[in-house]
Amino acid sequence: MLPTPLSERMLSRGMLDVLIRAGLIAVLSVFCFRIFYPFLDLVLWSVILAITIYPLHVRLRDRIGNRSGRAATLIVLLSLALIMVPAYLLGIALLQSAEEAMNAVRGGNMRIPQPPDFVASWPLIGQRLHDVWMQAATDMTSLVQKFLPQLRDMSLLLLGKLAGLGVAMLVFIFALIIAGVIMAYGEKGHRSSEQIASRIFGLDRGPRIAALCTATIRAVAQGVVGIAFIQMLLIGIGFVLKGVPGAGVLALVVLLLGIMQLPATLITLPVIAYVLYTEGPSVATITFAIYEFIAGLADNVLKPLMLGRGVDVPMPVVLIGALGGMVTGGVIGLFIGPVMLSVGYRLFWLWVEEPPLASEPVAIEVVSGEPLPGAPGATAVAPVEIPRA
Template identity: 50%
Template sequence: MNALSPRSGALSRVLLDVLIRAGLIAALAMFCFDLFRPFLNLVMWSLILAVTLYPLHQRLAARLGQRRVIASIILVALGLVCLIAPVGLLGASIAETIRTGVKSFEAGQLELPAPPASVEQWPMVGEPLYSLWLQASQNLTWAFQQLMPHLKGWSGIALHHAAGIGTGIVTFLLALLIAGWVMAEGAAGRRVAEAIASRLFNPALGPQMVDLCTSTIRAVAQGVVGIAFIQMVLLGVGFVVMGIPLSGLLALIILLMGIVQLPVVIVVVPVVIYAFAHFGSGVGTIAFAVWTVLAGLAEHVLKPLLLGRGVAVPMPVILIGALGGMISNGIIGLFIGPVMLAVGYALFNRWVQGPEPVPSVILPAD
């Protein structure tokens, strides 16, 4: 066989150098990502909070004479108060309930009230529920013996989720502090984001992608938090009017469940059952049940309206991205999913439209 020509040998050496450099860069990128991965959720939450709160930060800084650092400190302080106060109230209420229950159990005073007679008249489940409830009220030890085998498998799951909630709260607090620093450097952060997007796409498309990501994050945040707040108000008003005990605490739990995308039916159904059991099946109770069910289902109507608001992408794209991201990556995917799908949709739409035609120049005749 003929030996390789000098030109072919030079090309082989250049290709080998390129492959070695690419391999070293890929190894360095993987090593850096492995070091950064434990802080990925914290950084993502910080950016999401900073992007969401930045318009409010700008308005506050303008009122303070463009003092961006002071505006960030005020927003972070307000955020900490709004987060720590409800969590502290919820934790204190749970601790007090547990303490009271333990004292009653030790004193032999823990008892279950007998069911109202109206429970037996409920369709389908009335008679067995009344019988079970009555027997449990007469012999609470028997009820614990019946429930313990079923609760053993769920105890570990409950502890795991409780630990996850605590970790999430701490992460959110740290993310809020970092978001304050990011908002104080918002202009510089915007320039860096546009520079990165311009390198990934092109100088003309980069700022448009940054605007798209920003508007998508804000729309999802407003949709999630806004819907949770609306449901809290609607259900809380119904609880107060009906005279449900601990109405404020239940409304707070509904707000937190809406933010973390848990179904509020977990709270709504027991409250409705309690209302029928203690207030009877009158017109007021039926109206309360209908109001509570409609308020609990309001998210299915409001979510399509609020999630796609102010975004230059069709609402179904944002909604599919939010639901798919939440299913695959949890609550953080609720924000990442719509952003990625919106960027992909914009790029695909631009590719379908094709390059812009170059205007022809008509030269004057000689």
Template identity: 50%
Template sequence: MNTNNQPNTELEQRLASRLLDVLIRAGLILALVALCFQIFSPFLTLMVWALILAITLYPMHQSLAAKMANKQGRAATVIVLLGIVLIVAPTTVLMSSLGDSIQQLVSNVQENSLQIPPPRDGVKEWPVVGKKVHAFWSQAHNDLPALVKSMQPKIGDIAKAALGFVASIGGGLLQFLASFIIAGIVMAFGEAGARGSGAIFDRIAGNKQGAEFAKLSTATVRAVAQGVIGVAFIQAIVVGLCLLLAGIPWAGVLAVIVLVLGIAQVPAVIVTLPAIIYIWSGGDYGNVEAIIYTVLLFVAGMADNVLKPLMLGRGVDAPMPVILLGALGGMAAAGILGMFVGATLLALGYQIFMGWVAMNPDAGASKQPEDSVTAD
């Protein structure tokens, strides 16, 4: 009886020892991963956006490098400099205008120098909320300090959040600039990066599915970055610069609204048409100036109709609510830069998940019996 139990006891001891070794190794690996993530997390949004930029601009980089005797670094430098001049610099101007507008509004509210125009009688006719909006608007017009005092806790929190956002604009712009520089470095070593990412996908999903997931990921990133975010971002910059040139108040805020509307595939004329009405009804513009600004804003508001075919915007397969939720969630988590990263990553996750669902090996087997029954 004892001789029979002895081998079982030794086997249990060996299994327990092996299991303990596995648990210790897994714990050490998890601890190492957690420490690495903690160290890398402050740069995570920046590096992800730089990688998205590199994937999106890589075909342009390769085309330019072919014209420069295959000088990868020189082509990457040219693209980075063009990005800084054409994208980073206008974005800096618009974000500066946005920060100035928010800071001026908060200052006017705190100093009780903000003037609210009276509401029109037609506001009462708005469905459901018309009377409440009219009463609140009238109170703000008649006695704004008393209204601010009655809402002081909420107003104080909003003011702190607004000033915090203004303070973070500078850091966001530096991140935006750094992302272009890092993207240029990634593009300069693009071939090695492509081999490395392909090896990672193969290790995770296998040789066949890994290659398909890698192609799907690249196509999704480029489609979303070019066709949705790229079009919306370029149009927001163009509209914002036209608003600044025309002297429209809150040009930076309106540019951000155009950006969000563009990601949601809503026409920018929702913003540009009221601006055109303001130009003609304000009385501060001459006829020639008003005509010039009207043409500029009208063309800028319709620019997406030209940009989408040029930037292959029709190739985006992810549902628009997925992209919009990713953009809004990313902006709430990581600011303006997070808007671009969130939209791209959520669309990428959706596409990879749906691609995984479509690769179900049991789907064809389950259909074969049905087909044979139908044939019989």
């Protein structure tokens, strides 16, 4: 029997109410996102830092009498000291180096050795590089005047990058402070994350998904940032012991390359070539070259050992997520990418491993159209059982 006009009006009104509510919720969500968007990176970095440092916070809290606020404050102050002191020293060193270079150029005290003859025999760029090098060795002033527009553009680009680096440093400092507040309420935050995950993925899967996200962020922090830091120490120690000019700056560049998932050999190989060219082959220089070459490849051994440790997904999934997130979202994508890919991978396999529903009859209601006794206008509803596919 066809639906009555009354049921049609009720169905249309119910559908209209649903559409209006969905539209209002969508508008509210868009407005909330636009208001929250300027603080998105700051909040994401705060959560990432809080999740990464929280195990240290728990150990320190247990040793000082279960005081979460004091433990979080100590960690934030110590982290700020570890960040600000090297950054200050690096800035002073860069300013002094730039000032010395400018004074040497203005005073004519900069001496560049003449290029060797074999440079001119290099394919494609050999002769041009030899000519520019020779002009720099004989007449630096005219060379600077010749390339003055390019030097001005490079200077502006460098200043822009330094300004961006300063803004990123400020964001990181504020994120570290907010992370301290999050760690102080870590237990409540953990319960809230499990409640949100349970609401989205179900009561049985929610806690496991929340634990997977936490473990993935910590694994990336250990396997990417931790490995980059270890590699920076290994390479930087060799630079310092050998007396390589600008050893601290080069070590910092190695750290940034490691975080960006670029090979450290981009720095170690030119430094090895520089040392061999300036000091010549000897036992010390050959030992230095072998050590730096091995240290530059150390991440290839450490990544399989540390990147997927403690995560309930294969290590290639985390690595692909880190690389893809880095390409699409920058440094913060380095953490977001593995989390999203790991959650998607785990949900996919939970769906695959879920057993199919057993066949059982399902009761549905069919309108018979027969009037009910004692109720004018009402029709009878007869249950009909059909097998479930």
